[in-house]
Amino acid sequence: xxxxxxxxxxxxxxxxxxxxxxxxxxxxxxxxxxxxxxxxxxxxxxxxxxxxxxxxxxxxxxxxxxxxxxxxxxxxxxxxxxxxxxxxxxxxxxxxxxxxxxxxxxxxxxxxxxxxxxxxxxxxxxxxxxxxxxxxxxxxxxxxxxxxxxxxxxxxxxxxxxxxxxxxxxxxxxxxxxxxxxxxxxxxxxxxxxxxxxxxxxxxxxxxxxxxxxxxxxxxxxxxxxxxxxxxxxxxxxxxxxxxxxxxxxxxxxxxxxxxxxxxxxxxxxxxxxxxxxxxxxxxxxxxxxxxxxxxxxxxxxxxxxxxxxxxxxxxxxxxxxxx
Numbered sequence: 257x258x259x260x261x262x263x264x265x266x267x268x269x270x271x272x273x274x275x276x277x278x279x280x281x282x283x284x285x286x287x288x289x290x291x292x293x294x295x296x297x298x299x300x301x302x303x304x305x306x307x308x309x310x311x312x313x314x315x316x317x318x319x320x321x322x323x324x325x326x327x328x329x330x331x332x333x334x335x336x337x338x339x340x341x342x343x344x345x346x347x348x349x350x351x352x353x354x355x356x357x358x359x360x361x362x363x364x365x366x367x368x369x370x371x372x373x374x375x376x377x378x379x380x381x382x383x384x385x386x387x388x389x390x391x392x393x394x395x396x397x398x399x400x401x402x403x404x405x406x407x408x409x410x411x412x413x414x415x416x417x418x419x420x421x422x423x424x425x426x427x428x429x430x431x432x433x434x435x436x437x438x439x440x441x442x443x444x445x446x447x448x449x450x451x452x453x454x455x456x457x458x459x460x461x462x463x464x465x466x467x468x469x470x471x472x473x474x475x476x477x478x479x480x481x482x483x484x485x486x487x488x489x490x491x492x493x494x495x496x497x498x499x500x501x502x503x504x505x506x507x508x509x510x511x512x513x514x515x516x517x518x519x520x521x522x523x524x525x526x527x528x529x530x531x532x533x534x535x536x537x538x539x540x541x542x543x544x545x546x547x548x549x550x551x552x553x554x555x556x557x558x559x560x561x562x563x564x565x566x567x568x569x570x571x572x573x574x575x576x577x578x579x580x
Contacts, residue, residue, distance in 0.1 A: 292334055296328065331359050337355045341354045393437065397470060398470050398472055448470055
């Protein structure tokens with residue numbers, strides 16, 4: 257139990273993405289869409305100051321000027337290239353605006369949200385789930401998804417970001433329970449495709465589609481890791497013994513073929529025996545006790561070598577005589 261808690265702690269420390277800093281950075285960047293409004297506000301304040309100092313305008317005209325300029329500031333909005341902006345008018349859905357500059361009627365129009373239409377990445381985890389063969393595992397995965405219909409994303413579901421994350425977790429838990437550990441470890445791509453199909457069926461009515469789902473990591477108990485390692489070692493040892501046995505069979509076949517050749521040639525067999533003896537003496541660099549009749553083998557080998565040399569010399573002499 258303590259080992260599994262330790263693994264759980266290690267698993268939690270493997271987070272590579274900090275959403276807090278990313279959301280803060282995103283909020284600060286979103287303030288840039290109001291730069292045009294800030295500029296208009298400064299121009300309006302500067303114009304009012306100049307008119308009040310160097311022009312004799314009636315107070316009513318000055319108030320109308322201020323009112324119109326403030327309304328203009330609130331009417332103008334900017335959406336970035338990747339943003340879509342659903343708008344409600346008096347509580348009813350009106351239209352989707354963006355990207356670029358667009359106008360809205362103050363008080364009557366309401367911006368629901370600035371919807372990011374780019375591909376997003378969400379990290380989700382299924383913690384301590386039993387597989388089909390009753391093995392507790394931790395699975396960490398990521399989903400690539402995007403909003404293709406901003407209207408459905410804000411009208412069909414309350415919080416589409418949270419809904420996508422929960423749907424992915426639920427689908428992952430369901431798939432882990434239906435598959436064995438070996439399939440989870442060997443067929444990650446297949447598991448990802450199954451998750452993608454399940455998520456598409458859930459999120460398409462919300463105007464959201466999942467591009468792909470990838471399994472990042474699968475963590476199992478350390479005791480099971482040791483057992484699987486021993487099993488792999490035993491399998492490798494088995495394969496090594498099978499290969500060695502096949503090699504022995506091939507060597508035996510070659511020896512059988514060599515014995516058939518030596519069977520009809522006693523001299524070749526004796527020379528081979530002497531060759532093996534000389535090789536063993538060179539390698540081991542030691543003294544070898546031999547039977548007393550082994551010298552006959554040396555005499556036989558010497559006689560065979562002399563006869564072979566004489567035969568070659570006779571052929572050369574015969575060839576020279578023919579040329580003369």
